[in-house]
Amino acid sequence: MTGFWLVSYIILWLAVVALALAFVATLRELGVAGVLRREVGNNFPHAMPTLEEDGPSLHSPLPAGALPHLDRGRVMVVFLTPLCEGCQDVVPALNELAAGSHDVHIMTVLRATARQAAAFLKVFPLSVSIVPDEDGALFARFELQSAPFGLLYENGRLARKGRVENGLDDLLALLGSPSASASGRSRVYPADEAVVGAGS
Numbered sequence: 001m002t003g004f005w006l007v008s009y010i011i012l013w014l015a016v017v018a019l020a021l022a023f024v025a026t027l028r029e030l031g032v033a034g035v036l037r038r039e040v041g042n043n044f045p046h047a048m049p050t051l052e053e054d055g056p057s058l059h060s061p062l063p064a065g066a067l068p069h070l071d072r073g074r075v076m077v078v079f080l081t082p083l084c085e086g087c088q089d090v091v092p093a094l095n096e097l098a099a100g101s102h103d104v105h106i107m108t109v110l111r112a113t114a115r116q117a118a119a120f121l122k123v124f125p126l127s128v129s130i131v132p133d134e135d136g137a138l139f140a141r142f143e144l145q146s147a148p149f150g151l152l153y154e155n156g157r158l159a160r161k162g163r164v165e166n167g168l169d170d171l172l173a174l175l176g177s178p179s180a181s182a183s184g185r186s187r188v189y190p191a192d193e194a195v196v197g198a199g200s
Contacts, residue, residue: 051189055144055151055161058190062156063141067107067131074104075153076174078164079144081111082120086165087148091124093168098128102175104152107131109138111147150174150188162188 056063067077078094080087098106107129110117117132133139142151150164152174164170166184173184173191185191 049145051162051187054146055149056142056158058158058161060158062153062158066138066141073155074175076104076106076150076171077109077142077153078106078150078171079109079111079139079142079147081147082116084147086163088120088124090148090164090167090171091126093164093171095125095127096168097171104175105129109133109142111136111139152176160188160190 052058067075078090080090094106094108108126109131110120111133112120113134114132117130121130131138139147146163148164150162150171151158152160160174160176162170162174164174164187166187169181169184170187173180173188
């Protein structure tokens, strides 16, 4: 009996050591995969589009029928999704901007089902126009791959675009306001051209 128990203990410990080695090898492979993923992202910029590549081309017109009656004046369109943390964070800034004296019509495109949109708006109420995008068709028509993302149209043509996840500063940069920080301007394209009639 003693010999049997000794052999079973040895087998048990060998199994524990084998499992520990397999666990270490798995962790190592996951680390290598993470490094490779970062390298692939760095070598292939299309994995994460640049500001210039994301969304419609500069000076392009509003897609026909996408957002009707917005071909005059300045229009800011901000694209949001309910589960995006940056989208949630930009809501107070959108409301603040809408309450200000900026000469711009602001609207949001919310990619969500009716139930998701209702839940989002209950927690993050918006005081700007909201266009529902239940099936993501508007995101696709505007060729957007990230959110929150803003587009500024002047007289129906795209004047500036950018990521607006850092609140009011990013929205002011999108408007071309001179009060926007350098950091905010780095998240819009083009960053170096003042938009005619930009508010402060």
